[in-house]
Amino acid sequence: YKRGTTADFPLAQVVPGFAKGLVGKHQGDRVLIMMPGSDGYDSQGGAPQAGIMKGDSLIFVVDIVAIPLPKATGETVKPVDGLPTVKEVQ
Structure with missing residues (x-):
């Protein structure tokens, strides 16, 4: 918050309690995340630095300002005639 700018990071890089606290949340939500050490840095012996x-x-207060959408995966299939098509934009 003090930096005055947002942070962007994948949830795979955060402590378990942080990721758990964001489950089911949406863009625009403000979330209060409180977690015990066991969901924080205990497994790493803390983070003394x-x-x-x-x-x-x-305790974290998180404002969710954006949620990046994942890229489409899977095989390309020919749509059934008459149905709309989907095009991935780069």
Whole structure:
């Protein structure tokens, strides 16, 4: 918040409690995430460089400003005649 800019990161790179706190949330939501150390940095022995010790509970306030959509996956199929088509835009 103090930086005055947003942060962009995949949920695979956050501690489990952070990802759990965002399940079912949407763009525009403000979320309060509170987690025990076991869902934070305990498995890593804490994060002393950030002032987080093993066993510390963590609290985050998160404003979800954007959610990137995943790319389409799978095989291309010919649509049934008369149905709309989908085109992926780069």
